[in-house]
Amino acid sequence: FSNAIDSEAPLTNTDGVGGPFPSAFDRNEADPILGCKSIRDLCEQAGDADGKDTVPILWDKKTGTIVSKESLQITKMLNDCFNDFAKNTSLDLYPLVERAKIDAMGDLIFHLSNGVYRVGFAKTQKDYEESLDAVEMAFDKIETILSSQRYMCGDQMTEADVRLFVTLIRFDEIYSIYFKCTTRSVMASQILMDYCRDIYQTGNIRDTIDMEQAQAHYYCSHPELNKYSIIPRSKGFVKKLEEPHDRASLSPSSNEKK
Numbered sequence: 001f002s003n004a005i006d007s008e009a010p011l012t013n014t015d016g017v018g019g020p021f022p023s024a025f026d027r028n029e030a031d032p033i034l035g036c037k038s039i040r041d042l043c044e045q046a047g048d049a050d051g052k053d054t055v056p057i058l059w060d061k062k063t064g065t066i067v068s069k070e071s072l073q074i075t076k077m078l079n080d081c082f083n084d085f086a087k088n089t090s091l092d093l094y095p096l097v098e099r100a101k102i103d104a105m106g107d108l109i110f111h112l113s114n115g116v117y118r119v120g121f122a123k124t125q126k127d128y129e130e131s132l133d134a135v136e137m138a139f140d141k142i143e144t145i146l147s148s149q150r151y152m153c154g155d156q157m158t159e160a161d162v163r164l165f166v167t168l169i170r171f172d173e174i175y176s177i178y179f180k181c182t183t184r185s186v187m188a189s190q191i192l193m194d195y196c197r198d199i200y201q202t203g204n205i206r207d208t209i210d211m212e213q214a215q216a217h218y219y220c221s222h223p224e225l226n227k228y229s230i231i232p233r234s235k236g237f238v239k240k241l242e243e244p245h246d247r248a249s250l251s252p253s254s255n256e257k258k
Helices: 039-045 071-080 096-113 115-120 125-146 159-178 190-200 211-219 252-257
Strands: 058-060 065-068
Touching: 065 071, 071 159, 096 115, 096 125, 096 159, 115 125, 115 159, 125 190, 159 190, 159 211
Parallel strands: none
Antiparallel strands: 058 065
């Protein structure tokens, strides 16, 4: 979609307004459309004075407004709404015949992707323990599913895998430390580690990952969680994603060839 949709790097949030865009990273420049220097500025340009200062944002350059700030909705839009501009229109991550299964897996993934935030922002020990229990259950169930099939819904990558991947790649470097999700680790799971390698090494997905900036964003965004904005030394998770895997052996087509 590069000729239809501009993709900007994630932003630090040190001012609490979804920005400023530049500062820690040279490649973070002001918004190329309106010159805004924060998500708050961008929202106000669209007349969204009370909305949250969050990304992602799908912006319509012709009408000069926000189309959506909801990540799942944007994911579904990107699947087929821009096929007139896409180079690979045959790729369908949300096929009609699989939607019920994809949505069911999405509900499970939500307990993990949303659950880590519930753990991290828990205000009482009870809330923390209960939220962590839910994260552990989701993590373990996902690991079990992926122990016998290549992707979350079977033999083909779907929207469910996109949603899961972006949570798993941040789990060890960010959620396990910053949000205190200490009882599980992707790097300690051969199944989940190889699953992440499989997705990461697909097409140009590796080019969309910037762990250094992701860590800086999280660890410098919440003074109540990290007053001095100390960024922990990386565990080298992304480097490990370059290592070989054998996930293709779980595909029926691969087994037939053998």
